Structure formats: structure tokens, C-alpha cells
Amino acid sequence: MRRSILTAFALATLATGAVAAEDFVTERRLMVQEIESMAAPLAGETGIAKFDPRVLRALTETPRHEFLPKELAGVAYKNRTLSIGHGQTISQPFIVALMSELLHVKDTDRVLEIGTGSGYQTAILSALAREVYTIEIIPELATTARNVLARLGYANVTAKTGDGYKGWREYAPFDAIIVTAAPDYVPPALIEQLKPGGRMVIPVGGLLQDLMLITKKPDGMTISTAIVPVRFVPFIRE
Template sequence: MTTEPSGRRARGAACLVVALGVYLGAAIGCLPAEEPAPPGAVPAEPVGAAAARLSPAADAPQAERTPPAPAERRREREAMVRVIRDVYGLRDEAVLAAMAAVPRHEFVPPAYAAQAYADHPLPTAHGQTISQPYIVAEMTRQLRLRGGENVLEVGTGSGYQAAVLTHFTTHVYTIEIIRPLADSAAQRLKRLGYGTVQVRCGDGLAGWPETAPFDAIMVTFTVDEVPPALLGQLKPGGRMVVPVAGTDGMEWLTVVEKAASGEVQTRRILPVRFVPMLREDPSRR
């Protein structure tokens, strides 16, 4: 495995992007920039009817306000996409279209619905978060999906990222370590019309051997190194996007590319902050 560090110019640009995001988030009253989803390590098992047993305490409290009309939510979504395009400079039209199509407010707890399209992460349940919209868009862009690929997401969370991925392919598989999150995400995705997404509860770092190899893999929590099992399930010519903790004390969004020869190269994209990897399901304690 060879590592290709980013140059000073790229690193400076990345830091500027993050600084802009922090500035905008502060301007609209955001939470700390703590990034996305879950998983960790328990035996894999299919997601089923356990969603019906979810306790109301697992979700944020209901906000006592009249929900915005669909047209208003659409305008908020369009404004979110403009920030991604004009502030961050992300110009991939397919990614922007996917972000504009998915109703993000359906994937956040009711208490945070009013902030659904703000440019910062939001808490969900069990100490997890839904990622900042720009980060969702950038990670999707880095996979370079063209349509029809076999894609694995590790860290389902609310299911939002998986829903975005369905706008590129119907072959989306996602793994979540926390049983209540996996069940609620599966239920939510089906209700919203993203029923092609296959959700599994289990050890995300073990991947999904039965449906491997994958053209693209996305990990939505921080790891200390590129997970070997996931690398083994990545096709030659495939790409993985994963937050990796660096020896410099920072976390870096990292792109992993596997050549047709099997040679692997990694490249840092920008500094990020994600939730840490979980080794067990906290809902079972």
C-alpha cells in the first residue's frame, strides 16, 4: 500500500473549505461539527420487525410546531444545494441533483426538523449524528459513481446517505451496528420509496461478503486505519471513502483506490470530524 499525501495547496484549500463551513454554521446557530454515523463489531443479522419495539426514548422529543409545507421544504433544500455549489464549489451536477431530491427533513428527529437543511450535522439517537450536507455530497462525489455500481455503506445511521446513493444505483447495501438505528432506517427508507436499499445490522468492519465485491465503499465513522476486510471486498478499479485518524491528531477524509493490478493508493482529501467507531451496540447494554 502506498500513501499519496496531499500537497500544501490542496491542504490549504481543504482547511479553507472547513473554515467556511464552521463560519456559516456559527452564523445559523449550529451544533459542534461532530460528524456522521455508527457501526462496529457484532455478528451480522438481518433487519426485521424489531423497529416495532423501538422505545420513544430512542428518538428526540417532538417539536410542538406546525410542520412546514412541502413547497417550503423544497425551497430549503434548494438553498442547501446552492450553499454546496456556490460556497464549497462542488459542481458535480449528478451529486447536486441527488442532494436536491432527497427529503433530508425526513431523516432527522422531529425536534431538529427546522434545522434539517442547515449546513451542519445534527444529533439523531444513541449518540450518533446525521452528517453535514456538504460532507454527504463530497463523500458521494469522491466515489465517482456513474450508475449501476455495487455500493457498500458502513454506518447507516438514519439512512440519509444511503438514500442519496440510490440516485446513482439500485445496488446499495448498508450496515449499522446499533439495532434500533438499523431497524428504524430500514423502515424509513422503505416508507420514503428507497426500498431497494438492503440494510443489515452487524459488524460493519467485516463488510458484506455475500454481496461483495463492491465498486465503491463508504465508511461514515472514524477508523485508525483502512479496514483490511473492506479493502479485500473492494473491486480492482474501485474506490473507498473513509475518515482515518492521522498521526497528526487530526481526522482526514481519505480516498482509497485499488488499481487493476491490486496496488492500493490512499489520498487525503480534507480534515473532518466523525463519530468514532463502535465496538458494540450501546442499545443492548
């Protein structure tokens, strides 16, 4: 039932047509309104009946079309997953909102992102956190995302190309960690680099995946909660 509800929402967005490129401000607002409207009906699955205004503001102000190939600009603000090449995707905006919400990011936080991809989720985190550290293993995507983030002025983002399985020990510990590709199990290095009291959101599994929320207690033990079934690209390692 959980999977069918999410699928119904996704299919509904595919039925809407492309928009003119010059109408992006309106399209962003409509996208966020759709995300808001989805929260309450899906609260039984996600545990979130209403999104934090900070998350909604970040979505409203972040130009998703800038993180996509130009030919996809007309569908940039549809609530759907889109291809960014190299076998990778930019996540559905609702899932971006959900993962950002689950992290509970504060403006004093240091956040690690594994899987920069297009850089769109990075930009959302940049609007919420003090510092964002992001790792992408595919060099072409890493370079493109880094250039777009720099051009748009996301000055609190530090990016590198590499294997995210190892985390980024140089800047650990992190208040929050987000993973945007699905490993078969949670990388131990990420658990180690999560600050006590911190939260990690990560899809875990093979063909069938669950979006997991992992919280680290003050004594270092972790609590894992399955939030909702999802489908992400597989986690790539060196």
C-alpha cells in the same frame, strides 16, 4: 488553513435561523445552492471545483428532514452536523456531497455503506447507484433507518444490523465503499471486498482525522490520498 476554511463555512450556517416546516422544497434548493457555492473556494483542498449534477440532483430531491428527529425539522437543511441520538450524528450536507462525489458512483454500480446512521447518506447513494448495501451496528438506528428508507420507497437498498468492520462478503465485490465513522486504520476486509478499479471514501484517525480516498488498481494494489481534515464519530465494533 484547510480546517479553518471548513470551520468558517460551518459557522456561517449556524448563524441562520430555523425555517417553517412547510418550506422544505425551497430549503433543499437553498442548501444545494450553498453547497455549490462552496465547491470552487475549497477546490484547492478537496480537488473538486464543481459537483456532478447527479449528486446535486440527489441532494435536491432527498428529504433530509425525514431522516431526523421531528424536533430538528426546522434546521434539517442547514449545512451542519446534527445529532440523531445514541451518540451518533447525521453528517453536514457538504460532506455528504463531497463523499458522494469522490466515489464517482455510476448507475450500474453496487455500493457498500458502513454506518447507515440516519439513512440519509444511504438515500443519496440509492439515487446514484444500482444497488446499495448498508450496515449499522446500533440496532435502534438500524431499525429506524430501515423503516424510513422503506416508507420513502428506496427499493434498491438492502440493510442489516452488524459489525461493518467485516464488510458484507456475501455481496462483494463492490464498485464503491463509503464509511461514515472513523476507524484508526482501514479495515482489511473492506480493501478485499473493493472491486479492482473501485473507490473507497473513509475518514481515518483518532481525534485528528483525514478523509481518505482509496483507489484499487487492476493488480489489487491500492493508492491512498488524504483529501481534507474531518471530524466523524468513532468507528464502533462488536
